[in-house]
Amino acid sequence: MIEVKDLHFSYPTGLEALKGINLTVEDGEFLAIMGQNGAGKTTLVKHFNGLLKPTTGEVLVNGTSTKDISVAKLARNVGFVFQNPDHQLFSESVEDEIAFALKNFGFEEETIKKQVDWALNLLDIEHYRKTSPFMLSGGERKRVALASILAWDPQVIVMDEPTIGQDHQQKEKLQQFIMQLNSQRKTVVVVTHDVEFVAECNPRVILMSQGKILVTGKAEEVLTNPKLVAQASIVPPQITQIFLKLADLGLPTDVIDVHEATKILLEHLRRRK
Amino acid sequence: MSVFEGFKFRKVSSVIHTLDPRVKFFFVCILFVMAIMFTQLLALAVLFFIPLPFVFMARVNRQWLRSLRGAALLAIFIFATNFIIGYFYPSSSIPNVDGAIDTPMEYFALFERAAAMTLRFIVLIASFSVFFLTTSPDHLGLALQQSHIPYEFCFAFTTAVRFVPVLADEAQTIMDAQKARGLELESGNIIKRIRNYIPILIPLIVNAIRRSLELAEAMESRAWGASDKRTNLYKLNLKRADIILVIISVLMLTLALYLWLYNIYVPSLTSLLFA
Amino acid sequence: MAVIETKDLTYTYPGATKPSIQDVSVTINKGDFVILTGPSGCGKTTLCRTFNGLVPHFYNGILEGEITVAGLKVADHKIHELARHVGLVFQNPENQLFALSVEKDVAFGLENSAMPRDEMRKRVDWALQMAGISELSERPPHELSGGQQQRVAIASVLSMQPDIMVLDEPTSFLDPVGAEKIFKVINDLNKKLGITIIIVEHRMDLAAKYANKVIVMNEGTVTLTGTPRDIFTSEKARLIGVGIPKATKLYQHLKRQGVTLNNVPVTTEETANLLLEMLKHD
Numbered sequence: 001m002i003e004v005k006d007l008h009f010s011y012p013t014g015l016e017a018l019k020g021i022n023l024t025v026e027d028g029e030f031l032a033i034m035g036q037n038g039a040g041k042t043t044l045v046k047h048f049n050g051l052l053k054p055t056t057g058e059v060l061v062n063g064t065s066t067k068d069i070s071v072a073k074l075a076r077n078v079g080f081v082f083q084n085p086d087h088q089l090f091s092e093s094v095e096d097e098i099a100f101a102l103k104n105f106g107f108e109e110e111t112i113k114k115q116v117d118w119a120l121n122l123l124d125i126e127h128y129r130k131t132s133p134f135m136l137s138g139g140e141r142k143r144v145a146l147a148s149i150l151a152w153d154p155q156v157i158v159m160d161e162p163t164i165g166q167d168h169q170q171k172e173k174l175q176q177f178i179m180q181l182n183s184q185r186k187t188v189v190v191v192t193h194d195v196e197f198v199a200e201c202n203p204r205v206i207l208m209s210q211g212k213i214l215v216t217g218k219a220e221e222v223l224t225n226p227k228l229v230a231q232a233s234i235v236p237p238q239i240t241q242i243f244l245k246l247a248d249l250g251l252p253t254d255v256i257d258v259h260e261a262t263k264i265l266l267e268h269l270r271r272r273k
Numbered sequence: 274m275s276v277f278e279g280f281k282f283r284k285v286s287s288v289i290h291t292l293d294p295r296v297k298f299f300f301v302c303i304l305f306v307m308a309i310m311f312t313q314l315l316a317l318a319v320l321f322f323i324p325l326p327f328v329f330m331a332r333v334n335r336q337w338l339r340s341l342r343g344a345a346l347l348a349i350f351i352f353a354t355n356f357i358i359g360y361f362y363p364s365s366s367i368p369n370v371d372g373a374i375d376t377p378m379e380y381f382a383l384f385e386r387a388a389a390m391t392l393r394f395i396v397l398i399a400s401f402s403v404f405f406l407t408t409s410p411d412h413l414g415l416a417l418q419q420s421h422i423p424y425e426f427c428f429a430f431t432t433a434v435r436f437v438p439v440l441a442d443e444a445q446t447i448m449d450a451q452k453a454r455g456l457e458l459e460s461g462n463i464i465k466r467i468r469n470y471i472p473i474l475i476p477l478i479v480n481a482i483r484r485s486l487e488l489a490e491a492m493e494s495r496a497w498g499a500s501d502k503r504t505n506l507y508k509l510n511l512k513r514a515d516i517i518l519v520i521i522s523v524l525m526l527t528l529a530l531y532l533w534l535y536n537i538y539v540p541s542l543t544s545l546l547f548a
Numbered sequence: 549m550a551v552i553e554t555k556d557l558t559y560t561y562p563g564a565t566k567p568s569i570q571d572v573s574v575t576i577n578k579g580d581f582v583i584l585t586g587p588s589g590c591g592k593t594t595l596c597r598t599f600n601g602l603v604p605h606f607y608n609g610i611l612e613g614e615i616t617v618a619g620l621k622v623a624d625h626k627i628h629e630l631a632r633h634v635g636l637v638f639q640n641p642e643n644q645l646f647a648l649s650v651e652k653d654v655a656f657g658l659e660n661s662a663m664p665r666d667e668m669r670k671r672v673d674w675a676l677q678m679a680g681i682s683e684l685s686e687r688p689p690h691e692l693s694g695g696q697q698q699r700v701a702i703a704s705v706l707s708m709q710p711d712i713m714v715l716d717e718p719t720s721f722l723d724p725v726g727a728e729k730i731f732k733v734i735n736d737l738n739k740k741l742g743i744t745i746i747i748v749e750h751r752m753d754l755a756a757k758y759a760n761k762v763i764v765m766n767e768g769t770v771t772l773t774g775t776p777r778d779i780f781t782s783e784k785a786r787l788i789g790v791g792i793p794k795a796t797k798l799y800q801h802l803k804r805q806g807v808t809l810n811n812v813p814v815t816t817e818e819t820a821n822l823l824l825e826m827l828k829h830d
Contacts, residue, residue: 037693037723051449071452080453086483087443088450090475100472104455134479139588148454165639165720167588167750168791193723196753196794235724238753238794238816245820249827258794262801268827269807411648432646438690439642484643490597491644493606494636495657495704499628502662506655506672 001027002048002078002156002187006057009043017043019211020057027155028185030178032198032219035208036233041191044208045158048189049078076105079154083161085145089133094125097133098148105152119151139170156187163194175200195223199237199256207232224254280340280405288514289331289407294416296515297404300522304400307529313539314389320396323525324403333406340402341395348391355387378547385542410434412509419509432488440481447476551712551744552576552599556613559594559603568594570768571613576761578711581738582746583755583776586765587789592748595765599714599746600634601627618711631657635705637715641697645689650700651676653689657708675707678741679733695726702733712744713737719751727754734758752780753793757815764790776814795819 002025009018017040025031025048033041046052047059050066059066061074082088091097098119102112120126123143128136133144142162149157159178163171171194178201182188192198198205198219205222207214209232215222223229224240236244237256247253251268255261284290289297308320328337360383363374374383408416414431418424451472452458458469532539557572569591576582584592597603604611605627615622618633638644647653654675658668676682679699689697698718705713715734719727735758737743749755762779764772766788772779779785780796792800795816799809809826813819 036725037695046449049453051453070457072455072457075453075455080450082446082450082453084446086480087447087476088454088472090472090479101454104457137589152455165717167586167789169587169789171791195724233723233725235728239798241816242795242798242820242823245816246823246827249824258797258801261798262805265798265802265823266805266807272827409648411652414648428646431648435646435648435689487638487640487643488646490602490606490636491638492646493602493627494600494631496628496631496660496708498626499631499660500662504659504662504665504668506652506659506665506668508665 001025001062003060004044004047004057005060007044007047007054007059008056009047009052010055017211021211021213023206023213023216025156025187025189027187028182029187029189030182030201030203031187031189031206032201032203033189033191033206033208034193034195034198034232034234035214036193039208039232040211041208042160045080045160045189045191048074048156048158049080050074051080072104075101075154076152077154078156078158079149079152081146081149081157081159081162083164085141088145088148089141092132093130094120094128094133094136094144094147095130097144098151101148101152107152115151115153119147122150123147138165139167142166154186156189157181158189158191160191161193162190163192163197171197193234195235195237199223199239202256207234209233220254220256223256280402281336282409283333283336283406284409285332285407287331287407289327289403290409291512291514292407292518293509293511293515294408294413295420295509296511296518296522297408298416300518301400301404303522303526305397307525308393308396310529310533311539312386312389312393314385314392314542316539317389317392317396321392321399324400327403327407331403331407333403336406337399337402340398340406344395344398348395351394352387352391355390356383359383359386378543381547382541382543415505415507415509418505424503436484440477443480444473444477447473549578550575550616551578551580552615552617552746554598554613554615557595557598557615558612559598560610561594561607562609564609566768568768569598569765572765572768572770574763574770574773576712576744576746578744579738579742580744580746580761581735581759582744582761582763583752583759584746584748584763584765585750585752585790586771589767590765591768592765593716596636596714596716596746596748598622599712600636601625601630602636628660631710632661632708633710634712634714635708635710637698637701637705637713637718639717639720641694641701641721642689644701644704645697648688649686650681650689650692650703651685653700654703654707656704661708671707671709675703678706678737679703680729693726694721695723695729698722698726698730699733702730702737706737710743712746715745715747717748717750719749719754724754727751731755731758750791752776752791753795756780756793764788777812780814781812 004021004023007018007021010016021044033044035041043052047054047066050069050071053067061077066074089097091100095116098116099112102115120129123146125143125147133141136144162174166174175197178188202219204216205219206216207222207228214232215228223236226244229236239258239261240256243251243253243255251264255264304320304323308317311317328334360374374380411431414427417430418427456469456472553575555573558567558570560567572595584595586592594603598615599617601622611623617630620630622630645653647656651672654672655668658671676685679702681696681699681703684692684696689700719730722730731754734745738745747755756776759776762774762776763770764779764785771788772782772785779790780792786792795813798819799813802809809822811822813822
């Protein structure tokens with residue numbers, strides 16, 4: 001469990017990026033942090049694994065304050081998948097890349113082998129085991145990066161803008177993968193501005209703007225509130241946009257899912273007849 | 274890296290900032306030449322005070338002092354070296370000394386000599402610091418271009434400067450990413466520490482190469498090489514302030530040459546205090 | 549009138565075992581707003597680079613078939629000649645800006661072409677205005693947001709007044725609001741200045757409303773061509789993995805349940821209007 005208590009954070013340049021954040025991330029949750037570029041989303045999640053330490057306030061991971069432990073120790077429990085896989089790939093083979101963190105954490109040879117096999121299979125990259133990561137395509141490198149984080153099976157997985165540059169099929173696969181992780185009781189925190197992606201997954205959403213949390217709630221509550229959405233400078237999901245325009249007809253406006261939308265419209269037509 | 278702060282351009286609107294970089298560079302070179310011509314402490318002290326009005330006019334006091342602070346360590350080393358060598362080989366540096374250093378006056382002369390050598394180094398740092406603090410990199414690039422240095426070099430220079438903050442940020446991000454995979458950068462012996470930087474250096478270098486490729490694509494796509502005669506959006510024009518500075522520089526150099534060539538006696542501090 | 553015409557275009561990168569694009573034959577007319585899409589690795593990035601000659605002149609490799617852009621045979625002309633007619637905007641905003649101030653970047657292409665200073669000044673100011681970034685003219689690129697940087701990139705290409713502008717996933721790194729701003733700028737260039745636009749894009753929901761033509765590629769070949777409406781209702785497109793916007797998906801779901809709207813919507817406005825039409829009708 002991650003608890004954030006009155007977190008204020010300012011960069012050395014003086015820029016105040018977080019202005020009093022209070023938040024709890026429960027074990028096994030699926031959480032999406034949304035907001036405009038510059039709202040403080042990435043700054044916030046970097047506190048979860050200690051990359052950033054609070055200027056005032058505190059962040060507790062499983063009861064321990066992040067100020068008291070190193071990033072490497074926190075990383076044991078909180079895996080952080082960076083936006084650009086090219087910021088971490090450096091090994092001669094995919095195998096070595098995945099084993100890197102396991103070696104750092106001091107796992108035994110046996111366990112390392114097991115975990116590497118497991119991670120390669122999980123992300124369907126077993127056939128690239130001996131390949132150099134630099135020879136792979138963009139999408140494949142992303143999977144290698146993800147595998148290298150999941151390899152040590154952290155309880156919490158934070159993903160920073162995982163859908164950027166992905167085509168539609170890759171996004172769908174990612175979605176399924178996240179749901180799978182979540183069903184295994186992993187805590188998944190996704191920083192994203194991809195509204196349609198969030199609408200499909202329907203997680204708990206935290207909407208941020210200018211260093212503060214505007215609101216938190218289920219995706220279908222938060223993303224369908226036109227005032228909040230405008231304040232956070234994001235765009236509501238397409239289905240919501242459509243239903244907002246149909247509000248005069250007495251139709252509900254908190255719809256984000258296309259299947260639910262279809263049901264509602266059919267119901268409405270049947271009642272008319 | 275506070276010593277670098279003393280050489281990083283700061284955007285301030287002042288007369289010094291608008292001076293032509295070529296003229297400023299000329300002035301700084303003259304100061305450098307004069308610092309080499311003279312070995313007397315008093316003369317070098319005068320040279321040290323010359324950049325000061327420029328520092329104040331450009332309002333870069335704090336940053337300029339930082340460059341001096343950064344140079345302090347090396348300055349102490351230079352002083353110590355000169356003092357020690359002068360002590361064991363007195364005739365190499367102090368005039369009119371016989372045998373070893375034993376009188377207070379001779380000690381002071383040695384001290385003055387070492388201080389003068391140190392001050393020469395400081396004058397160099399101080400004047401170049403003012404130059405870089407008050408000259409923006411694109412201004413500098415423009416000056417290089419108008420000085421008929423081939424455009425490829427000027428472009429390489431300004432592009433490199435433009436990407437310094439980008440690379441710095443990227444290095445930080447890479448460090449964060451690897452720390453988040455359990456990499457400990459602070460612990461271990463010296464060999465282990467160097468090895469721990471491999472996961473930082475490789476992504477940095479690979480990304481730099483990738484970036485260069487993308488830049489090359491963008492350059493080609495915007496007609497790089499279309500013409501041998503390249504024009505420029507900006508042009509450096511010499512203004513009145515520039516001419517004034519040129520005149521000052523030439524006057525200083527003339528005075529220095531006169532003193533030097535005609536061996537005009539510049540008193541040493543020692544002779545003033547002990548005579 | 550065709551501004552880009554390719555016939556059986558095939559290209560293999562040096563050292564590659566198979567071609568990245570194969571037998572590609574497309575025609576793009578003046579004033580078109582084309583979306584080029586397809587799954588990762590389908591060859592759309594390679595095809596874009598043939599439009600301004602980066603392929604084959606920068607990458608070498610083997611180019612077969614024919615390609616004519618703005619009346620010029622790409623194989624016979626250097627990149628800088630083609631650059632007068634075709635501008636290319638890349639995915640990563642950071643890596644296409646080299647200068648230390650915005651206006652110097654916008655002037656870069658003109659400086660390369662040895663344009664006289666006065667004329668350059670006018671062009672630069674005009675391009676900055678068209679891209680909506682006049683107030684940023686003296687800022688260094690590092691201080692700008694991704695969206696602003698991308699608009700600088702567009703202005704830098706625009707200053708050369710090309711007839712055609714190709715944009716390779718320009719909104720990849722931008723948030724939806726930033727992406728929307730870019731699309732508006734690009735749309736203005738197309739509708740007000742008549743510049744032919746070719747944009748590589750995955751996010752159909754953002755791009756569809758502006759385009760009059762969609763080209764879908766898969767595994768190096770062109771599999772489908774048509775209007776956005778045609779593509780979004782094509783089963784083939786869905787199977788290839790083109791992301792159908794929810795606005796159209798809703799229409800399809802309703803149709804499957806026996807409720808058909810009067811037309812196939814491509815944007816949320818169209819869906820809403822069609823629904824209002826249908827619901828008010830009863």
